[in-house]
Amino acid sequence: MRAYLTIAALALPLIAGAAHAQTVTGTVSIDGSVANRCALSINSQTISLGEMSLAATGKLDTSKVDGQNRTLVGFCNGSAAAMRVEAQPLLNITSPGAPPSGFDNRVDYTATANANSVNATDSSVVAGAGTAATVGQFSGNILVTLSASSSPTSGLLVAGTYQGQVLVTLNPVP
Amino acid sequence: MKARIALAALVIAAPAGMASAQGPLEGRVAVDGSVAGRCVLGPPSQSAVPLGTLTNTSGPRTGRLATIAAQAINFPGSYCNFAGTRISVSANAMVAADATAPQPGFARAVNFTSTVSNWAAANAVVTTAASAGGATPAAQGPGGTHPAPKLADLTLTLNNFAVPSDLLLVSGGYAGAVTITLGPATP
Amino acid sequence: MRTLSTSLAALLAIGAAGAASAQTTATSGPFPVTGNVPALCAAGTNGSGSGSFDLGVLVNTSTGLLRNDLAAPPKVLTGAFCSSASTITVNATPLLSVNNVAAAPSGFSRTVNFTATAAGWTATAATFTTGAASNPGAVQTRGTAFTGDITVSIGAFSTGGGNALRLVADPAYLGSVTVTLAVVS
Numbered sequence: 001m002r003a004y005l006t007i008a009a010l011a012l013p014l015i016a017g018a019a020h021a022q023t024v025t026g027t028v029s030i031d032g033s034v035a036n037r038c039a040l041s042i043n044s045q046t047i048s049l050g051e052m053s054l055a056a057t058g059k060l061d062t063s064k065v066d067g068q069n070r071t072l073v074g075f076c077n078g079s080a081a082a083m084r085v086e087a088q089p090l091l092n093i094t095s096p097g098a099p100p101s102g103f104d105n106r107v108d109y110t111a112t113a114n115a116n117s118v119n120a121t122d123s124s125v126v127a128g129a130g131t132a133a134t135v136g137q138f139s140g141n142i143l144v145t146l147s148a149s150s151s152p153t154s155g156l157l158v159a160g161t162y163q164g165q166v167l168v169t170l171n172p173v174p
Numbered sequence: 175m176k177a178r179i180a181l182a183a184l185v186i187a188a189p190a191g192m193a194s195a196q197g198p199l200e201g202r203v204a205v206d207g208s209v210a211g212r213c214v215l216g217p218p219s220q221s222a223v224p225l226g227t228l229t230n231t232s233g234p235r236t237g238r239l240a241t242i243a244a245q246a247i248n249f250p251g252s253y254c255n256f257a258g259t260r261i262s263v264s265a266n267a268m269v270a271a272d273a274t275a276p277q278p279g280f281a282r283a284v285n286f287t288s289t290v291s292n293w294a295a296a297n298a299v300v301t302t303a304a305s306a307g308g309a310t311p312a313a314q315g316p317g318g319t320h321p322a323p324k325l326a327d328l329t330l331t332l333n334n335f336a337v338p339s340d341l342l343l344v345s346g347g348y349a350g351a352v353t354i355t356l357g358p359a360t361p
Numbered sequence: 362m363r364t365l366s367t368s369l370a371a372l373l374a375i376g377a378a379g380a381a382s383a384q385t386t387a388t389s390g391p392f393p394v395t396g397n398v399p400a401l402c403a404a405g406t407n408g409s410g411s412g413s414f415d416l417g418v419l420v421n422t423s424t425g426l427l428r429n430d431l432a433a434p435p436k437v438l439t440g441a442f443c444s445s446a447s448t449i450t451v452n453a454t455p456l457l458s459v460n461n462v463a464a465a466p467s468g469f470s471r472t473v474n475f476t477a478t479a480a481g482w483t484a485t486a487a488t489f490t491t492g493a494a495s496n497p498g499a500v501q502t503r504g505t506a507f508t509g510d511i512t513v514s515i516g517a518f519s520t521g522g523g524n525a526l527r528l529v530a531d532p533a534y535l536g537s538v539t540v541t542l543a544v545v546s
Binding site: 042043101 | 193199200202203206208209211212214256257322
Binding site: 210211212213214215218220221222223224225226227228230231236237245247249252256263266268270274276277278279280284288330331342343344345346347348349350351352353354355356357359 | 384385386387388389390391392393394395396397398399400442444445458505506507509510516544
């Protein structure tokens with residue numbers, strides 16, 4: 001972050017011919033500004049869940065998802081800074097079509113971002129981001145945690161590779 | 175008289191590598207997972223097929239194969255979580271424990287048909303073709319391929335019990351077997 | 362206003378593309394299919410008409426002695442079988458005068474002995490001679506399951522007590538032949 005330095009005009013009043021005192025004081029005013037902004041020094045992480053189904057039942061093993069977490073790092077410098085989360089479901093990219101009766105090919109979950117002791121959450125069940133939370137001035141970790149995983153019919157999971165993502169948005173001036 | 179003006183230049187060095195914006199800024203946590211391809215046969219409703227006495231003990235068909243009702247084993251909740259799978263059946267005809275070549279007029283084998291239904295459009299069907307002497311008792315074959323993941327209750331049916339040339343059966347215990355397999359159509 | 366470009370490498374992980382990892386096959390069985398065939402014999406049916414050997418007149422009407430040309434066609438039992446090793450036993454009772462039950466007076470007899478034979482089941486035919494002290498050949502054994510015709514015949518007639526005795530008169534002399542198939546236990 002840069003600080004801009006403006007140097008105000010330097011005025012030294014001079015009175016011609018007048019007698020001077022031993023010391024004179026001049027004043028230089030310095031003013032600057034800091035814009036509201038946020039930044040991320042670590043803006044990308046990956047959670048690899050591995051095998052998501054239970055061998056005994058073929059259904060989602062929620063223990064593979066719930067509790068998984070990664071940490072982004074950043075800061076916001078304004079008291080009004082807001083944080084918002086969008087959880088996007090894990091979708092089967094190998095077999096993307098509608099699954100047969102008894103099967104699911106999508107895993108939903110809730111994502112929670114925690115920064116400055118403030119939580120912003122979103123469920124992947126409903127498309128779009130969750131409600132923004134005012135995170136204010138902070139600098140440090142943004143802990144992203146997954147929880148409440150499920151599949152639409154609690155059915156068998158179709159084999160394949162699944163991909164999703166959690167988007168964390170910092171907005172300095174909401 | 176000089177007035178001294180001291181100006182301190184204020185410079186803040188920005189740390190390297192930081193994404194920064196005055197507008198909204200997005201971070202991303204990618205999540206990936208996988209589900210391995212798997213086929214499972216549900217728990218069989220019985221572990222064996224005991225038919226009891228195979229021959230008539232009175233009447234005009236004394237000593238020949240009696241009428242044996244169809245037998246069924248169910249496999250509830252069977253599934254494959256990937257496409258392109260099929261059922262295969264392997265069967266062995268019932269053959270007498272006594273390995274002696276039977277006398278003319280006698281046989282020591284009972285053939286039957288095994289069918290697994292409710293998986294693919296074409297059922298898996300296998301009929302054993304043992305000779306009267308008990309040779310070539312084994313038979314096997316696949317059913318049709320199902321083009322999607324599937325969850326279903328499967329039924330294995332044994333019927334069409336028959337003795338080669340409907341000969342008399344030598345006495346003693348008889349044993350055959352059936353095995354079913356559910357897996358990828360192209361291994 | 363210039364923003365510094367990030368020099369961080371984006372950590373975008375892409376999961377393994379394409380096919381799922383090793384696909385498993387499920388096998389159930391072998392399911393034993395079992396049964397049993399009891400050891401039993403069936404006697405078959407007499408394919409030779411009447412169930413009696415009809416000998417007609419037993420004596421030479423001039424001498425009153427047993428004829429020496431008594432004969433009756435054999436009977437054939439068809440469709441007999443045993444599903445396991447078996448024995449064939451032939452048993453016979455002599456021809457006896459039905460109406461003269463007391464011992465015959467001196468010089469006479471009320472008994473006609475004969476030999477019954479059951480052939481075709483075993484290598485050695487089973488034979489039983491009525492009036493003999495013993496009949497060791499009456500039971501014969503077959504070591505395997507078998508089906509075939511059994512020919513039952515009678516012959517070697519003799520007068521009980523000696524061929525010089527005359528037979529008491531009676532229109533009804535009656536004897537029997539029994540053939541038994543039994544599984545070897």
